[in-house]
Amino acid sequence: MSDVLRLEGVGKTYAADGPSPVTVLADLDLSVARGEVVALVAPSGAGKSTLLHIAGLLDTPDTGRVWLAGRDMTGLPDRARTEARRRDLGFVYQFHHLLPEFSAAENIVLPQLANGVSARDAQARAADLLERVGLSHRAGHRPAQMSGGEQQRVAFCRALANAPALLLADEPTGNLDPETADKVFDVLMGLVRDTGLSALIATHNHALAARMDRVVRLAGAA
Numbered sequence: 062m063s064d065v066l067r068l069e070g071v072g073k074t075y076a077a078d079g080p081s082p083v084t085v086l087a088d089l090d091l092s093v094a095r096g097e098v099v100a101l102v103a104p105s106g107a108g109k110s111t112l113l114h115i116a117g118l119l120d121t122p123d124t125g126r127v128w129l130a131g132r133d134m135t136g137l138p139d140r141a142r143t144e145a146r147r148r149d150l151g152f153v154y155q156f157h158h159l160l161p162e163f164s165a166a167e168n169i170v171l172p173q174l175a176n177g178v179s180a181r182d183a184q185a186r187a188a189d190l191l192e193r194v195g196l197s198h199r200a201g202h203r204p205a206q207m208s209g210g211e212q213q214r215v216a217f218c219r220a221l222a223n224a225p226a227l228l229l230a231d232e233p234t235g236n237l238d239p240e241t242a243d244k245v246f247d248v249l250m251g252l253v254r255d256t257g258l259s260a261l262i263a264t265h266n267h268a269l270a271a272r273m274d275r276v277v278r279l280a281g282a283a
């Protein structure tokens with residue numbers, strides 16, 4: 062199977078047993094093929110975050126199944142899900158979430174050490190990734206010493222540090238002014254294409270969505 066991510070018949074209802082249950086996702090099918098970049102466009106409240114949490118193995122659907130990198134994740138215990146998340150997924154959010162007391166390079170090295178990569182290999186990969194996003198000269202800077210666009214470029218490198226099968230991004234340039242957002246998005250797409258990565262990228266920006274391989278629109282369930 063060449064899909065990196067496959068959701069089949071996924072449904073999610075919040076407070077299903079409460080007085081006013083909210084069905085956010087109903088019978089949703091979605092797949093991301095290997096090397097494919099898919100835009101996820103949804104009006105506010107349509108369930109974009111819920112979907113990304115389910116795809117990111119941070120939440121479980123009430124119905125349906127989730128495959129990641131060819132393995133069925135449905136019903137796996139927390140430990141196995143955490144392990145799959147660490148091995149197969151990279152995350153980028155609207156805010157960079159870099160560790161403030163560590164340098165750009167260290168922020169990219171640390172997740173690799175946690176995955177058992179040697180310090181030497183981790184440093185070499187961090188240097189390579191920083192070069193790809195044009196930030197070699199910022200390797201020793203801490204997040205507070207960098208611009209918003211630079212911080213976000215480091216966050217992309219960190220997400221790719223362990224060579225995940227799939228990148229999940231939630232409004233990755235949403236915190237930046239439009240001009241910077243365009244440039245930083247170019248960097249992200251360059252990085253994704255260079256590494257042959259698959260990605261599911263949520264955005265409200267239709268121009269950015271149009272630059273991806275496919276656009277999935279989430280209308281929101283009743």
Ligand SMILES: Nc1ncnc2c1ncn2[C@@H]1O[C@H](COP(=O)(O)OP(=O)(O)OP(=O)(O)O)[C@@H](O)[C@H]1O
Pocket residue numbers: 075076083085103104105106107108109110111112
């Ligand atoms: N834990 C929860 N309990 C009850 N309702 C929830 C919960 N989490 C989310 N919802 C509801 O589910 C709907 C979808 O939420 P979700 O966060 O997935 O939307 P979203 O598409 O990401 O929105 P936005 O783009 O505004 O962040 C919303 O109406 C929200 O109020």
